[in-house]
Amino acid sequence: MIRLQDVTKVYEGGTVAARDVNLDIQRGEFVFLVGPSGSGKSTLIRLMLRQEPITRGTIWVAGKDITALPNWKVPYLRRSIGTVFQDFKLLPNKTVAENIAFTLEVLGRPRSVVKPQVEQVLDLVGLDGKADRYPRQLSGGEQQRVSVARAFVNRPPILLADEPTGNLDPATSVGIMKLLDRINRTGTTIVMATHDHAIVDAMQRRVVAVENGAVVRDDATGRYETTMQQVIDAGSTSIPGDQPTGAPPEPSVEAAEKTEESIGSESPNVESEGEQK
Amino acid sequence: MSRIAFLMREALVNLRRNALVVVGAVLAVFISLSLAFGALVLNELVQRNTLTWQDGTHVIAWMKDADQGGLETAGQLSLMDEIQSWDEVETTRYVDKLAAFQEFELLFGERRPELVQEINPNALPTSIRIELTDIDLYRDVVFRLKENSAVLNVTSAGEQIEQLSSLSTVLNVLGLGLAVLLGVSAVILIANTIRMAIYARRDEVSIMKLVGASNWFIRVPFVLEGMIEGILGAGLAVLTVWIASQNLVSVADAIPLLTLDVPTAFFVRWGVLFLVFGALAGIIGSIVGLSRYLREADGSGASVSV
Numbered sequence: 281m282i283r284l285q286d287v288t289k290v291y292e293g294g295t296v297a298a299r300d301v302n303l304d305i306q307r308g309e310f311v312f313l314v315g316p317s318g319s320g321k322s323t324l325i326r327l328m329l330r331q332e333p334i335t336r337g338t339i340w341v342a343g344k345d346i347t348a349l350p351n352w353k354v355p356y357l358r359r360s361i362g363t364v365f366q367d368f369k370l371l372p373n374k375t376v377a378e379n380i381a382f383t384l385e386v387l388g389r390p391r392s393v394v395k396p397q398v399e400q401v402l403d404l405v406g407l408d409g410k411a412d413r414y415p416r417q418l419s420g421g422e423q424q425r426v427s428v429a430r431a432f433v434n435r436p437p438i439l440l441a442d443e444p445t446g447n448l449d450p451a452t453s454v455g456i457m458k459l460l461d462r463i464n465r466t467g468t469t470i471v472m473a474t475h476d477h478a479i480v481d482a483m484q485r486r487v488v489a490v491e492n493g494a495v496v497r498d499d500a501t502g503r504y505e506t507t508m509q510q511v512i513d514a515g516s517t518s519i520p521g522d523q524p525t526g527a528p529p530e531p532s533v534e535a536a537e538k539t540e541e542s543i544g545s546e547s548p549n550v551e552s553e554g555e556q557k
Numbered sequence: 558m559s560r561i562a563f564l565m566r567e568a569l570v571n572l573r574r575n576a577l578v579v580v581g582a583v584l585a586v587f588i589s590l591s592l593a594f595g596a597l598v599l600n601e602l603v604q605r606n607t608l609t610w611q612d613g614t615h616v617i618a619w620m621k622d623a624d625q626g627g628l629e630t631a632g633q634l635s636l637m638d639e640i641q642s643w644d645e646v647e648t649t650r651y652v653d654k655l656a657a658f659q660e661f662e663l664l665f666g667e668r669r670p671e672l673v674q675e676i677n678p679n680a681l682p683t684s685i686r687i688e689l690t691d692i693d694l695y696r697d698v699v700f701r702l703k704e705n706s707a708v709l710n711v712t713s714a715g716e717q718i719e720q721l722s723s724l725s726t727v728l729n730v731l732g733l734g735l736a737v738l739l740g741v742s743a744v745i746l747i748a749n750t751i752r753m754a755i756y757a758r759r760d761e762v763s764i765m766k767l768v769g770a771s772n773w774f775i776r777v778p779f780v781l782e783g784m785i786e787g788i789l790g791a792g793l794a795v796l797t798v799w800i801a802s803q804n805l806v807s808v809a810d811a812i813p814l815l816t817l818d819v820p821t822a823f824f825v826r827w828g829v830l831f832l833v834f835g836a837l838a839g840i841i842g843s844i845v846g847l848s849r850y851l852r853e854a855d856g857s858g859a860s861v862s863v
Contacts, residue, residue, distance in 0.1 A: 371765075
């Protein structure tokens, strides 16, 4: 369903967010991208959405090479991918129902189709009584449900989630994960970037660990914790526990330098995400 | 079809929900276009007033009566035919004693009725009223008329007309210049206001792109909004200036020789033009204002959390 081949992304200023990433995600899979802040999880998701130009390599989504896609075709790619973000990204001037309907309006679905589909998906996410509320009138968990509903309402084959539980308390996060699990069971491929240990451990799904832009581990039914163990096993000199996965994948001087470089340039993100842990 | 309907609804809903910004944009259009339209109407008024001065009689040749050594009526008429044949002369009109008296009555009947009663219609001289092809040629015509022994006196509005026409040229240029200047500032003001409105909603634009909306799909509601704001503002401006000018007309009735009456056709013609102008300013303003955020959301150089 999604295939990344030798994907490399270098930002302006020299930060390497992805280096030679190779990843093959099958239809219907549920894949966790794990790793510390600044490891490159979000960049991979952004690349799959064509929100960033790629530096090198190729990405196929649903059999199509999206790195070669002309700009005007990008909207069509995005219509086949549902997205959920940490900050919900709901349109503040639209009600819950309108936010969800927008995905369908973009596709040009007639009103007679939009209405029942929106109602159905609102029921699915458990917000059927709140169709006419505005996002600001909802709690964080409810807003994220709206966001999931919007991502799923046109039944896309793929759903990308970037830290969907990052702003939510554990109990609410469980609700969102149950929802994503249900969606996954309908056959939708889900890729979710997270650093929420509890969730990854509980779900028992495929785990892809990313560090310094490189894939360091790919377990079919993994746990977040094993990542740390592996890093220690690999001979890392970093202090575990404080930052469980923050160590470089190999103890070479070159890699250590790169780590400093990437952490240094993205420290604001490290701070902001740290608060949400 | 459903898409077009959706985009229309979208634009209207946005107008309602962003009422304050919309009012701001409409007012910006309204104020700048009112000033521009006002300048245009003023310009038209100046032109019309000088036109009424320019039209009609330029030179009057007062004739001696036959018993004063002048010509009989037939002779006066043949003199008129001769004058008519001059190159400088556009039209001529003969005013006999009766017509002269009626004119006198018209001029003084209301204000000085005693004058009208006292005057003997026969005491008024006959005259030939002359309209020139070009008022600048009046001197030559006046000179030749004065040579004629049958002519009692010649009066001409030449100098006043000359002064007035140069004044009206200055006023014309000033008025048009003002209208153009205010028109340009209107476009800038409108474009800026709409850009501000779009800046406030740039996050919305990026979310729309994320959900897979194409650029035109995002653009159309914004453009419709801009167009509606432009038309509303321009419509208000035209209406205001029209009402103001209608009120002026009733005031001006008291002032003789001055018309402040601008024909409705003028308002319709320029009103429509201003509406189109307002709409275009709104459309262009939104397209220009949006283009940056549409490009930004394409992911060229935006800052990123990794």
